[in-house]
Amino acid sequence: MSRLRELCQLNGIEISDEDVKKFDIYRELLKKWGRRINITSILSDDEIEEKHFFDSLLGMKAFELAGLQIHGKRFCDVGSGGGFPGVPLSIVVKDSQFTLVEPRKKRCVFLEEVVRRLKLKNVEVLCSRIEDINHEFDFLLMRAVEDPKSAVKLTKHLLERGAILCIYRGKEKFSEEIPGYYVKEIIVESKGINFLRRFLFIKKQS
Numbered sequence: 001m002s003r004l005r006e007l008c009q010l011n012g013i014e015i016s017d018e019d020v021k022k023f024d025i026y027r028e029l030l031k032k033w034g035r036r037i038n039i040t041s042i043l044s045d046d047e048i049e050e051k052h053f054f055d056s057l058l059g060m061k062a063f064e065l066a067g068l069q070i071h072g073k074r075f076c077d078v079g080s081g082g083g084f085p086g087v088p089l090s091i092v093v094k095d096s097q098f099t100l101v102e103p104r105k106k107r108c109v110f111l112e113e114v115v116r117r118l119k120l121k122n123v124e125v126l127c128s129r130i131e132d133i134n135h136e137f138d139f140l141l142m143r144a145v146e147d148p149k150s151a152v153k154l155t156k157h158l159l160e161r162g163a164i165l166c167i168y169r170g171k172e173k174f175s176e177e178i179p180g181y182y183v184k185e186i187i188v189e190s191k192g193i194n195f196l197r198r199f200l201f202i203k204k205q206s
């Protein structure tokens, strides 16, 4: 687990020895199930730690830079797939609740197994489409989405109830406006790896 630990140390993200053990189990589960149920094509240890685990945890930096508290909150990972970014965040941010929403049955079975094996007490898996979810959340997380406007359309009913949507984007700047919503962009650069992520925080205007 040296690569994740090294990157977290360089970038001021604290992870404990116990967290590292959980990431170890998670990585092995991903390697075992990844190809079989098509959740990731990335299967080398370093790549999983960099491109899935560390990348997911970068969200913590983005929230910090946006001035948003992540502790004691209700997060929803929309289209969680193999658990990103929800599972890595739930391992580290233990005092927040994470709901992983994923409509594909096999992926949900995998996520349930991850929750069980990692003994994650702050995570629930809902095998459903986000359109059918009507809970209250503080934050919605979306990674690997093409278009922010479609993401807003899909989660409109939850944004109307006060949730803030956080989208993990690549290097490309989003310069459009979304009528009726505030959009704030946060850039996170990482030390020790050539990674630049833009995050969008989207909130309904009152």
Ligand SMILES: C[S@@+](CC[C@H](N)C(=O)[O-])C[C@H]1O[C@@H](n2cnc3c(N)ncnc32)[C@H](O)[C@@H]1O
Pocket: 078, 079, 080, 081, 082, 083, 084, 085, 101, 102, 103, 104, 107, 128, 129, 130, 131, 142, 143, 144, 145
């Ligand atoms: C591109 S994958 C991203 C997976 C993961 N978040 C990641 O970053 O690796 C998108 C995921 O969204 C799920 N999905 C598609 N439509 C959805 C919907 N309406 N509600 C919730 N999830 C959906 C898919 O099954 C898929 O697992």
